[in-house]
Amino acid sequence: MNDNTQPPNDEGNQHSQLALLRERRFWPLFATQFLGAFNDNAYKNALLVLLTFGTVSWTNMKLELLTNLAAGLFMLPFLLFSATAGQLADKFDKAWLVRWVKALEIIIVVLAGVGFWLHSLSVLLAALCLLGFQSTMFGPLKYALLPQHLHANELVGGNALVEAGTFVAILLGTLIGEVLAGLDGGIVWIVALCFIVAISGFLTSCRIPAAPAPAPELQISRNPLSEAWRCIGLARRECSVFQSILAISWFWAYGALLLTHFPLYTKTVLGGEEGLVTILLAVFSVGIGVGSLVCEKLTRLRDKIVEPGLVPVGALGMTIFGLDLALGVPANTSGSLQPLADMLYRGSTWRVLFDLLMLGSFGGLYCVPLYALIQHRTQVEYRARIIAANNILNAVFMVVIAAGAAAFLWIGLSIPALLLCMAVLHGIVTAYIFSVVPEFLIRTIMWLGLRRE
Numbered sequence: 001m002n003d004n005t006q007p008p009n010d011e012g013n014q015h016s017q018l019a020l021l022r023e024r025r026f027w028p029l030f031a032t033q034f035l036g037a038f039n040d041n042a043y044k045n046a047l048l049v050l051l052t053f054g055t056v057s058w059t060n061m062k063l064e065l066l067t068n069l070a071a072g073l074f075m076l077p078f079l080l081f082s083a084t085a086g087q088l089a090d091k092f093d094k095a096w097l098v099r100w101v102k103a104l105e106i107i108i109v110v111l112a113g114v115g116f117w118l119h120s121l122s123v124l125l126a127a128l129c130l131l132g133f134q135s136t137m138f139g140p141l142k143y144a145l146l147p148q149h150l151h152a153n154e155l156v157g158g159n160a161l162v163e164a165g166t167f168v169a170i171l172l173g174t175l176i177g178e179v180l181a182g183l184d185g186g187i188v189w190i191v192a193l194c195f196i197v198a199i200s201g202f203l204t205s206c207r208i209p210a211a212p213a214p215a216p217e218l219q220i221s222r223n224p225l226s227e228a229w230r231c232i233g234l235a236r237r238e239c240s241v242f243q244s245i246l247a248i249s250w251f252w253a254y255g256a257l258l259l260t261h262f263p264l265y266t267k268t269v270l271g272g273e274e275g276l277v278t279i280l281l282a283v284f285s286v287g288i289g290v291g292s293l294v295c296e297k298l299t300r301l302r303d304k305i306v307e308p309g310l311v312p313v314g315a316l317g318m319t320i321f322g323l324d325l326a327l328g329v330p331a332n333t334s335g336s337l338q339p340l341a342d343m344l345y346r347g348s349t350w351r352v353l354f355d356l357l358m359l360g361s362f363g364g365l366y367c368v369p370l371y372a373l374i375q376h377r378t379q380v381e382y383r384a385r386i387i388a389a390n391n392i393l394n395a396v397f398m399v400v401i402a403a404g405a406a407a408f409l410w411i412g413l414s415i416p417a418l419l420l421c422m423a424v425l426h427g428i429v430t431a432y433i434f435s436v437v438p439e440f441l442i443r444t445i446m447w448l449g450l451r452r453e
Contacts, residue, residue, distance in 0.1 A: 017154070017156075017157025017158070017160060017161055017293070017296045018161075020150070020154065020157060020158060020161060021161070024207060024209060025149040025150070025209055026149060026150065026158060026161075027207075028204045028205065028206075028207035028208045028209075029098075029142065029145055029146070029149070029208050030161060030162065030165055031201075031204040032098065032102065032201050032204045032205045032208065033138070033142050033162060033165065033166065033169075034165045034166070034168075034169045035169070035197050035198075035200055035201035035204065036102070036105065036134075036135070036138060036169075036201055037165075037166050037169035037170055037173065038169040038170075038172055038173040038197060039105065039109070039131075039173065039194050039197045039198060039201070040131055040135055040173065041169070041170050041172075041173030041174045041177060042172075042173040042174075042176055042177035042180075042190070042193065042194060042197070043109075043112060043127075043128070043131060043177065043190070043194050044070070044074060044128060044131070044177070045173065045174045045177035045178050045181070046177035046178065046180055046181040046186070046190045047070065047124060047128060047181075048070060049177070049178050049181035049182065050181050050186075050187070051066055051070070051121075069125070070125060070128060071402075073125055073128055073129040073132065074128055074129065074131065074132040075132060075395050075398065075399065076129065076132065077129065077132040077133035077135075077136040078132065078135075078136050078139075078391055078392065078394070078395035079228075079392065079395050079396070079399075080224055080225075081133060081136045081137070081224060082136055082139070082140070082228065082231075082388040082389075082391040082392045082395070083221070083224050083225075083227035083228040083230070083231045083385070083388050083389075083392065084220070084221075084224050084227065085136055085137045085138075085139065085140045085141075085384075085388055085391075086140045086231055086382075086384045086385035086386075086387060086388025086389070087218060087220050087221065087227065087384075087385060087388075088137070088220070088384075089140040089141050089144050089384030089385075089387075089388075090144075090213065090214055090215045090218055090381065090382060090383070090384045090385055091213055091215060091216060091218040091220065092213050092216075093210055093211055093212055093213055094141045094144060094145050094148070094211035094213075094384075095145070095205075095208040095209060095210050095211045096210075097137075097141055098138065098141050098145075098205045098208055099202065099205045099206060099208075101134055101137045101138050101141065101205075102198070102201045102202040102205040103202055104130075104134050104137075105131075105134050105198045105201060105202070106195070106198045106199060106202060108127050108130045108131055108134060108198075109127075109191065109194045109195045109198045110195070111123065111126070111127045111130065112124060112127035112191065112194065113191040113195070115127055116187045116190075116191060136391065139387065139388075139391045140384040140385070140387040140388045140391065141384070142162070143371065143374075143375065143384075143387045143390075144375075144383045144384035144387055145208070145211050146158050146159065146162070146375060147375045147376070147380075147383070148211045148380075149209060149211065152305045152376060153305045155305065155306065155372040155375055155376055156295055156296050156299045156305075156306060156307070156368060156369065156372045157296040159292075159295075159368050159371045159372050159375075160292040160293050160295050160296050160364070160368045161292075161293070163288065163289075163292040163364060163367065163368055163371070164288065164289035164290075164292040164293055164364070165289075167285040167288040167289055167292075167360075168285060168289055170285065171281060171282055171285040174281065175278060175281075175282075176193070177190065180193065214380040214381050214382075214383070215381045215382065228388075228389075228392050230385075231385045231386070231388050231389040231392065232389045232392065232393070234382050234385055234386055234389065235386050235389040235390070238377055238378070239436065239437060240308075240373065240377060240437050240439060241373070241374050241377050241378055241386065243433045243436055243437045244370040244373050244374050245374065245386075245389060245390045245393055246393065246429075246433060247311065247315075247366075247367075247370050247429075247430065247433050248367055248370050248371065248374075248390060248394065249390070249393040249394045249396070249397040249398075250397060250426070250429050250430075251363060251366060251367045251370075252394045252397065252398060253394075253397035253398045253400070253401040254318075254322075254363075254401070254422060254426060255288075255363065256398045256401070256402070257401055257402070257405055257418075257422060258284065258359075258419075259281065259284070260402070260405075261405070261415060261418070261419075262277050262280045262281055263277050264415055265280075265415050265419075266280060267337065268414075268415060269329055269414075269415050269416060270343065270348075270349065270352065271336075271337060271338055271343075272337060272338055272340065272343040272349075273337045273338065273339055273340060273343075275339070275340035276340055276343050276349075279340070279353065280352070280353070280356060283353050283356045283357050283360070284356045284357070284359065284360045285360065286357065286360065287356060287357040287358065287359060287360020287361040287363070287364070288360040288361070288363055288364045289360075289364065290357075290360075290361050290364065291314070291360060291361035291362060291363060291364025291365045291366075291368075292364035292365075292367075292368050293364075294361070294364070294365065295307075295310060295364065295365055295368040295369060298310055298365075298447075299369070301447075305372075305376060306369055306372045306373050306376050307369055307443065307447060308369055308373055308439055308440050308443045309440065309442075309443030309444040309445070309446060309447035309448075310365050310366075310368075310369045310444075310447065311365075311366055311369050311370060311440050311444075312430070312434055312440050312441055312444045313362070313365060313444060313447075314362045314363065314364070314365035314366025314367070315362075315366055315426070315427075315430035315434075316362075317358060317359075317361070317362025317365065317366075318359055318362045318363055318366060318423075318426055319423055319426050319427040319430070321355045321356075321358040321359040321362065322355075322359055322419065322422065322423030322426060323420070323423045323424075324351075324355050325352065325355040325356065325359065325419055325423070326416050326417075326419035326420035326422075326423055327416075327420065328348070328351050328352070328355065329416045374386060374387070374390065405418055408421070
């Protein structure tokens with residue numbers, strides 16, 4: 001079924017993906033999502049740093065429990081409200097909804113400021129949970145807006161820019177949040193920065209062109225759990241769409257596990273100080289961005305709207321470099337942590353950095369075509385609810401993998417062993433998906449020119 005909100009001409013053939021950043025049908029949405037991702041991570045990481053180094057002054061709760069509680073509160077809305085977010089995005093104008101969501105972000109930042117002023121952990125955690133809710137509401141809007149404002153052959157490029165921008169925003173938010181939290185009077189700077197970014201995000205959202213509701217007659221369900229199951233049922237109607245959602249969910253679970261365990265990997269395996277954690281995060285994020293942007297170029301080589309054949313290539317690269325990251329463990333013979341300058345003199349450190357760069361690059365090559373495929377093959381009437389199903393399964397996968405990793409480490413197994421298991425599991429999961437949807441492998445063979453179409 002054709003999307004009746006799709007731009008009518010085909011001017012998308014005439015320019016590269018970067019040209020979209022100059023067009024009003026794309027740049028306000030890109031800027032809005034970039035600023036939102038930055039704020040989420042700046043606040044979340046600043047809060048975690050403050051709690052890590054001042055737990056006693058905030059609460060009697062153990063740090064390990066507090067950290068997991070904070071992460072759980074941020075993820076909980078994705079499980080509970082993604083389906084409702086998808087319904088709202090299908091029923092109302094998406095640009096109008098984005099403005100309301102960004103206005104909510106301003107209120108949340110003010111609430112966080114009150115929490116810091118009152119020195120109230122419960123208020124700060126409530127603000128964190130509300131930020132998760134705000135992100136939950138924004139997710140279906142963002143990915144359902146793209147195919148309404150972009151030409152079909154711009155979907156890969158648009159998604160590539162969004163994914164690259166998201167990871168750059170995560171990186172910047174994480175670094176700046178941690179730096180500000182360590183300064184004297186850092187709380188004031190954190191609140192001021194988050195407030196300015198929230199205001200900026202609202203202003204850019206006001207520039208997003210109208211995106212008419214595809215299903216204005218839709219009745220909003222009052223039961224978010226039953227609606228979540230209904231959204232997943234809608235996704236299952238098209239096998240390639242549902243398997244793409246599973247593949248994306250696995251990607252986010254794998255990536256979240258890596259990001260979560262960078263500090264422990266740096267300390268116990270590499271023997272480096274905290275400065276190296278920043279380098280690992282930066283290299284991995286840059287890799288994701290590079291891989292995402294390359295997708296559009298490789299898709300254009302075959303003059304396709306979406307090229308599913310890139311997904312197995314990305315999956316294979318992730319498996320290979322994931323295995324090398326796990327197996328190429330440098331020998332840490334020193335009992336003390338080494339400064340960053342000394343670590344960068346080691347060849348083994350550069351091997352780890354190269355593995356992370358390539359793992360991220362192939363990860364970008366893997367996930368961008370999957371997002372574009374979901375958008376392209378989903379009917380406009382329930383596209384946002386399909387995106388909501390994706391968000392729900394993303395959250396489920398991340399929670400399950402996080403719990404499994406915690407149990408894995410609790411019984412005494414090592415970080416390299418955990419990474420090895422994840423790399424092997426990645427190969428198994430993706431092989432299963434490609435066996436269910438042979439189109440991925442067939443398109444890879446065609447893309448490589450080994451078989452005529």
